[in-house]
Amino acid sequence: MFSLFRENIRIATDSIKGQVLRTILTILIIAIGITSLVGILTLVGALENTISGDFASMGANTFNIQRYEFEARNSREKEKINPIISYRNVKTFKEKFEYPFTKTSIYFTGTKNAEVKFESKKTDPEASVLGVNENFLDNTGTEIDNGRNFTFFDIENNNPVCLIGSDFKKDLFKNTNPLGKTISIRGAKFKVIGVLESKGATFRNNQDxxxxxxxxxxxxxxTLPNIDYAISIKVDDKQFLEGAQDEAIITFRNIRKLNPIENNDFGIERSDDLLNRIANITVYLYYAAWIISIITIFGSSIALMNIMLVSVTERTREIGVRKALGAKKHTIAGQFFMETIIIGQIGGILGIILGILIGGGISSIANFAFTTPWLAIIAATTISFIIAVVSGLYPAIKASNQDPIESLRYE
Known part of the structure; x- marks a missing residue:
């Protein structure tokens, strides 16, 4: 039995070597289908890891008060235009909200295209400047790579100090320790007291x-009018999260002077809600990836079957000689079936390699968090084998059922 199996592999290998061009084209057809599957799944997985990582860094014990809910903020049309969250709103909230075991962070984005200067060097006008209080880093899951965080006295005394992102070390402070150095933003000078850990960029939003x-x-x-502020509340113990959120809603509704029958004119977002919503969205991306890939792979299987049928036709006389010498049906079928399996697996391996390279390359360019797509690799290996089995079954049966006398007459 083993000797017959080994013989089938040898015959299949010799046949593949004898039709190099056809074999290469067949392998490429299969590889294209597998590449599309692995590449798309790799890219979707990297996108999911990046987005989930960004929101997970906020911590499971955090919720935000902002102008709109997540859905309304990302939709083209808003059913209701909420008033901005003003400085007076956030200041009053911080004074009135006294839920135990919580930290409140107030912040706003002053600009996203600031020019930062250090001595004779300056950045392109693409840096973001945020006004924050001492709890911002804790509530957003941001870590200090070097230096220290703001203190309560830094914020209360308006000390001219700042924290900078890690990208400033690449150009503005190249070969220089930024701690203790003075930078300039819009003519105002700030002493650098800390450098933030790298958090990467998502959709051109460079957090570094x-x-x-x-x-x-x-x-x-x-000093632009209508600056929109945001509030982030972190609870030390997750069991107090629901209570803190309810208290925050009541407090902010009172600040907005809403009567009991009015809906909230602001949004509440919990970090774990965002993660669940992202997971639901990425499920549809996976469905789309599978549908696109299956269509491509279906085309690949048809192409492989057609090529193997052509091979059976061309080798009709060879089949007749083998049968005349005593080869049985299952032996003939096994030879063609083994050839299809080998071609299918080579195409699958090539498709996996190309898919990982393409998906990983795009992820690297887009700054997505790439991880080895084991699910895609296992799926691709299984599918390439199934393609070979399905595509090789009919040609193998057709070859084994040929009449030896008619096959010997074939020209």
Whole structure:
């Protein structure tokens, strides 16, 4: 039995070597289908890891008060235009909200295209500047790579100090320790007291090219009307999260002077709600990836079957000789079936490699968090084998059922 199996492999290998061009084209057809599957699944997985990582860094014990809910903020049309969250709103909230075991962070984005200067160097006008209080880093899951965080006295005394993103070390402070150095933003000078850990970029939102400065100083620098503030509340123990959220809603409704029958004119977002919503969205992306890939792979299987049928036709006389010498039906079928399996697996391996390279390359360019797509690899290996079995079954049966006398007459 083993000797017959080994003989079938040898015959299949010799046949593959004898038709190099056809074999290469067949392998490429299969590889294209597998590449599309692995590449898309790799890219979707990297996208999911990146987005989930960004929101997970907020922590499971955090919720935000902002102008709109997540759905309304990302939809083209808003059913209701909520008023901005003003400085007076957030200041009053911080004074009135006294739920135990919580930290409240107030912040706003002053600009997303600031020019930051250090001595004779300056950045392109693409840095973000945020006004924050001392709890911003804790509530957003941001870590200090070097230096220290703001203190309560830094914020209350409006000390001209700042925290900078890790990207500033690549150009503005190349070969220089930024701690203790003074940078300039819109003519205001700030002493660098800390460098933030790298968090990467998502959809051109570079979190490593930003400067955090005390809230009141930011308000004096950025005086545009209708600045929209945000509030982040972190609970030390998750069991108090629901209570803290209810208390925050009641407090902010009172600040907005809403009567009991009016709906909230602001949004509440919990970090774990966002993660669940993202997971639901990525499920549809996976469905789309599978549908696109299956269509491509279906085309590949048809092409492989057609090529194997052509091979059976061309080798009709060879089949007749083998049968005349005593080869049985299952032996003939096994030879063609083995040839299809080998071609299918080579195409599958090539498709997996190309898919990972393409998906990983795009993920790298887009700054997505790439991880080895084991699910895609296992799926591709299984599918390539199924393709070979399905595509090779009919040609193998057709070859084994040929009449030896008619096959010997074939020209």
């Amino acid at each position: 090219l930003r400067v955090l400065i005390p809230l009141q100083i930011a308000r004096s620098l950025f």
